Amino acid sequence: MSSAEFAQIAVNAILLSGILALVALGFSLVWGIMNIVNLAHGAFVVLGAYFTFYLNELAGVDPFVSIPLSMVTLFIIGFIVQRVLINQVVRAPLLATFLLTFGLEILIVNLVNYFFKADLRSVTTRYSGTGWTVGVVRVPYIRLAALGIALVLVALTAWFLRATRQGRAIRATGMDIDAARLTGVKVGTIYSLTYAIGAALAGAAGSLLSMIVPFDPNIGGPYTQRAFVISVLGGLGEVANVVLGALLYAFVDVFVGARLPELSQAFTFAALVILLVLRPEGIAGKKFYA
Amino acid sequence: MPERKLSRRQVIAAASILVLLVALLFVPKFRSEYELLNYTRFLILALMAQGWNLIGGYTGYAAFGNVAFFGIGAYTTGLLMISKWAVPFFPAMFCGAILAALVAVVIGLPVLRLKGHYFAIATLGVAEATREIADTWDSVTQGSTGIDLPVRSEGEFFYYSALALVVLGVIATALLVRSKLGYAWVAIREDQDAARMLGINTTPLKVLAFALSAVFAALAGGLTAYQNIHVTPGDFFKLEYTLQMIIATIIGGSGTIFGPVLGAGVYQLLSTYVWTKFIELHPTVLGLIIIFFIIFAPRGLMSLVSEGLKVVRGQKRFRWQGLLANVRAHRVT
Numbered sequence: 112m113s114s115a116e117f118a119q120i121a122v123n124a125i126l127l128s129g130i131l132a133l134v135a136l137g138f139s140l141v142w143g144i145m146n147i148v149n150l151a152h153g154a155f156v157v158l159g160a161y162f163t164f165y166l167n168e169l170a171g172v173d174p175f176v177s178i179p180l181s182m183v184t185l186f187i188i189g190f191i192v193q194r195v196l197i198n199q200v201v202r203a204p205l206l207a208t209f210l211l212t213f214g215l216e217i218l219i220v221n222l223v224n225y226f227f228k229a230d231l232r233s234v235t236t237r238y239s240g241t242g243w244t245v246g247v248v249r250v251p252y253i254r255l256a257a258l259g260i261a262l263v264l265v266a267l268t269a270w271f272l273r274a275t276r277q278g279r280a281i282r283a284t285g286m287d288i289d290a291a292r293l294t295g296v297k298v299g300t301i302y303s304l305t306y307a308i309g310a311a312l313a314g315a316a317g318s319l320l321s322m323i324v325p326f327d328p329n330i331g332g333p334y335t336q337r338a339f340v341i342s343v344l345g346g347l348g349e350v351a352n353v354v355l356g357a358l359l360y361a362f363v364d365v366f367v368g369a370r371l372p373e374l375s376q377a378f379t380f381a382a383l384v385i386l387l388v389l390r391p392e393g394i395a396g397k398k399f400y401a
Numbered sequence: 402m403p404e405r406k407l408s409r410r411q412v413i414a415a416a417s418i419l420v421l422l423v424a425l426l427f428v429p430k431f432r433s434e435y436e437l438l439n440y441t442r443f444l445i446l447a448l449m450a451q452g453w454n455l456i457g458g459y460t461g462y463a464a465f466g467n468v469a470f471f472g473i474g475a476y477t478t479g480l481l482m483i484s485k486w487a488v489p490f491f492p493a494m495f496c497g498a499i500l501a502a503l504v505a506v507v508i509g510l511p512v513l514r515l516k517g518h519y520f521a522i523a524t525l526g527v528a529e530a531t532r533e534i535a536d537t538w539d540s541v542t543q544g545s546t547g548i549d550l551p552v553r554s555e556g557e558f559f560y561y562s563a564l565a566l567v568v569l570g571v572i573a574t575a576l577l578v579r580s581k582l583g584y585a586w587v588a589i590r591e592d593q594d595a596a597r598m599l600g601i602n603t604t605p606l607k608v609l610a611f612a613l614s615a616v617f618a619a620l621a622g623g624l625t626a627y628q629n630i631h632v633t634p635g636d637f638f639k640l641e642y643t644l645q646m647i648i649a650t651i652i653g654g655s656g657t658i659f660g661p662v663l664g665a666g667v668y669q670l671l672s673t674y675v676w677t678k679f680i681e682l683h684p685t686v687l688g689l690i691i692i693f694f695i696i697f698a699p700r701g702l703m704s705l706v707s708e709g710l711k712v713v714r715g716q717k718r719f720r721w722q723g724l725l726a727n728v729r730a731h732r733v734t
Contacts, residue, residue, distance in 0.1 A: 148518040199696050203731035205517050206463045207695050210647065214691030217644075221684035288733075299734045332640075336529075339522050373537040380526025387519050388511050 115247035124365040125358070126254040129261030130316050130323070131337060132357035136265055136350065137312030138338035140272075143347035144285035144305045145201060150212040151192070152338055153331030154219035155185055155310045159317020160326050161227055167234050174234045174322045178260065181318040182311040189310025193303045201302065216331065223328040233325040257319040262354075264315055268308070269350040281305050336376075337364075340383050425564055429557045437556040441628070443669035444563035445621045449642065450649035450661030451570040452617025457647065458655030459578060460610040461590030462513065466524030467618045468642040469508075469531040470501040474619025475626035475637045476535060476542060477501075479550045482627075490553075494623035501619030502612040509611040513604065516593075525640075532638035547633030550626060559628045566620055567662060575658050577613075586610055587656075618646070648687070651694055654701025663702055699727050 134156060141149045162181045166172040172180075192215065200207045242251040272278040283291040284301045292298050316334075320326060337360065345356030363382070367375050407415075428440055449471065456464045477497030481488040488496070512523045535542045542548065577583045585606050588596035597603050626632045645668065646661075653664025668690075675686045698705060711717040 142518075148522070196692060196696065198732055199728045200699070200731045201733050203695075203699065203727070205521070206457070207699055207731070209463060209465075209518070209521055210651065210691055211695045213644070214688040214695065216688075217684045218688030218692070221682065221688065225681055225685070302733055336522070336526070343519070374530075374533055376526065377530035377533045380523065380530050383526060384511055384515075384523050387515050387523065 118246075118248050120365055120369055121362075122248050122250060124361040126250070126258050127365060128354075128358040128361035129258035129265075130319050131341060131361055132265055132354045133261040133312055133316040133319070134334050135338040135341035135345070135357055136268060136353050137309035137316075138335070139342035139345065139347050139353050140268075140281075140312075141306055141309040142342055144281055145302055147197065147201065147208045147212065147306075148205075148339065149306075149309065150209065150335055151215040151219065152212075152309065152313050153333070153335035154216045154223075155189065155313035155331075156317040156320065156334045157220060157223055157326070157328055157331040158188070159185055159314030160321035160330075161223060161232075161317075161328075162314065163318040163321045164232050164234050165227075167236075174236060174318065175256070175260075178315055178318045181314045185314030186307045186311040189307035190303050192310070193306035197306065198299065198302060216335070220328050220331055227328065229327050229329070231325045231327050232321070234321045236322070239322070253322050257323055261316070261319060264312065265350060265354060268312065271308075272350065277301075277304065340379060343383060343387065422568070429560055434556045437560055439669060439673050441556065441560045441563050443665055444560070444567050445625055446645055446649055446669060447567050447662040447665035448563065448570055448621040448624075449618050449646040450653070450665050451567070451574055452614040452621075453646040454574070454614075454650050454655060454657075454661045455577070455586070455617075456607075456610045456614040458650055458657070458660070459583065459586040459590060460607055461586075462607065462611070463517075463521040464524045464611065464614065465521045465643055465647075466526070466528035466531075467614060467646060468638055468640065469528040470505060470615035470618035471622035471625075471642050472531060472535060472634070472638040473501045473504055473615075474498060474622030475632050476548070476622075477619070478623035479548050479626045479632045480541070482550055483548060490623075490627055494620060494627075497623045498616045498619040501615040501622075505612040505615035506608055509608040510604075513607045513611060528638065528640070528643065532634050535634040535638060542634070545634055547631055547636075550630050550632065552630055553627060559624060563624055566624070570617060571658060571662065578658065582606065582609070590656075644687070644691075648691055648694075650701075651699065652690070652701055654703030657701070657703045660701055660703045667702065696728060697725075 134152070137155075138149060138152045141147055141152070159181045162184060163174050163177045166177045166180065167174055196215070197208065197211060200211060238252060240251075242249050243255070244250075270278075272282055280291065280296045280301050281304065283294070284296060284298055284305075288298055291301075320330075341353065341356040341360045343356075344359055345352035345354075363379070364375065367378050371378065429437055432440065449467070452470075453464065453467055456462050456467075474494070474497035477500050478490070478493045481493035481496055482490065508527055512520060512527065515523055536545050538544075578586075585596065585601045588599070588601060589603050589607060593603060622637065626637070629636070649664035649668045650661045651664065652667050653662065654660030671686070671690060672683075675683055679686075694701070708717070712719045
């Protein structure tokens with residue numbers, strides 16, 4: 112590998128890691144607080160991507176402007192989904208929530224397929240092709256902006272969890288649900304709020320992705336899997352660790368993808384299983400739930 | 402040997418099973434070739450579900466990668482049949498089952514040390530990885546083009562083979578769960594640490610359950626491969642098969658002997674009906690079925706049937722709030 116190629120791969124990895132961190136943060140928040148592996152997470156990413164695509168296509172809304180709208184919409188969808196469906200079995204054995212969110216994923220992806228067709232889409236704007244060239248490395252503006260926005264949203268979430276009353280209530284619920292209830296936290300509402308935030312972050316990630324890569328309704332599953340791997344790498348519960356996990360994952364993914372694209376999943380999961388067997392709590396951080 | 406008297410209930414149960422079996426034996430005489438295909442699909446699904454029931458239902462490990470063994474069974478069967486030895490179908494299928502069991506042991510030893518979500522996702526990853534390997538290993542599997550098996554078009558052959566395997570599966574399950582092994586599995590499901598303290602060596606028993614479930618899936622894969630003739634990684638490693646076997650087990654009742662078969666029947670009925678009505682929304686309906694059963698009847702039809710029987714016998718009064726019992730027990734307010 113030439114050094115120019117190496118540098119470009121490294122830059123691509125860094126640019127990718129922001130969105131991965133955003134996807135994984137919502138996922139690990141829901142997992143850490145509610146002990147739900149939310150397999151519908153990728154479907155929310157898909158919804159975010161289509162939301163931005165259609166706002167741009169039909170109303171000419173700039174994709175960056177549509178991000179907050181996409182987040183609000185996904186927040187509402189997430190809140191309702193948790194209230195109406197997931198909350199009914201949230202404390203049931205693992206298989207129940209696992210399958211329930213899987214059912215949701217299938218449902219959402221199929222409906223998106225049905226209404227919006229499985230064609231490969233992408234959002235193109237007049238600034239889509241522009242970029243910035245530093246020596247041998249090329250940095251597209253959109254990817255750079257996406258990285259920036261993703262990091263801002265991650266930081267905002269971290270601030271929200273640390274400094275606000277609701278955020279503290281969320282963390283308290285994740286630590287000890289009964290103690291949280293005793294101190295007056297409305298646990299049901301907090302669960303819905305947590306899930307809705309997870310969905311909103313996924314929606315933002317989807318909006319950003321729609322500008323960067325071509326997408327179809329089936330990209331959701333792979334993003335759920337990536338979010339899982341990153342959550343395991345980072346451990347649950349610490350926002351900074353999720354970012355580190357995303358960076359690490361992005362490097363492995365981009366390098367393996369550049370060398371052996373056909374076996375990237377096999378490689379990722381082999382690494383994951385080895386890691387889990389050796390260090391079940393992840394590389395950094397602690398676990399809330401097994 | 403002391404005469405064992407059967408209770409009236411056991412006689413009724415045995416008689417109804419016998420009637421059902423005889424009815425199933427005569428299905429090909431009264432059904433068109435096309436309809437028979439749906440019955441065969443039901444039996445193959447029942448077979449896979451029975452396998453999943455051992456690891457997922459009795460041992461309580463949410464295995465999400467059993468399609469890997471389905472695919473391994475399909476490919477082994479196919480490759481042996483078209484190899485220069487031209488192995489006949491049944492020996493080839495059993496070789497597939499043995500290979501799948503061996504793979505399950507190799508994978509199970511590390512993966513079954515994981516718990517809960519980690520195990521579920523790791524098996525999901527294993528299934529994806531086997532698909533990628535089948536896709537890339539051109540010299541053996543001919544990549545994504547796939548392989549073609551010898552043609553055999555008698556629907557009855559597949560129907561009766563599947564029926565025989567399902568009946569064997571029911572017998573095997575019934576014997577296993579009444580053995581020490583079966584009780585150990587349930588003990589592991591209920592509380593692994595307690596089971597270990599009682600002297601159960603959990604790891605080999607879990608691996609055994611995993612390997613047995615692989616055998617069922619591989620037999621189903623071999624049969625499907627021979628029936629479909631053409632085997633590709635995309636068709637035989639698709640997640641949908643894993644989902645189907647889990648859903649069938651849940652619908653029927655996981656951790657019961659007849660649950661998977663009953664669930665497979667109901668699933669196939671729904672699926673056949675849905676296929677003909679709205680093909681494009683098939684996954685949506687599948688998703689709705691999953692959501693419905695998980696929320697309202699996670700213990701499946703077998704438990705609804707036994708509850709219903711109690712009501713009929715007058716041992717219990719019917720209260721439809723009973724249907725909400727699951728929601729009451731697990732929701733958070």
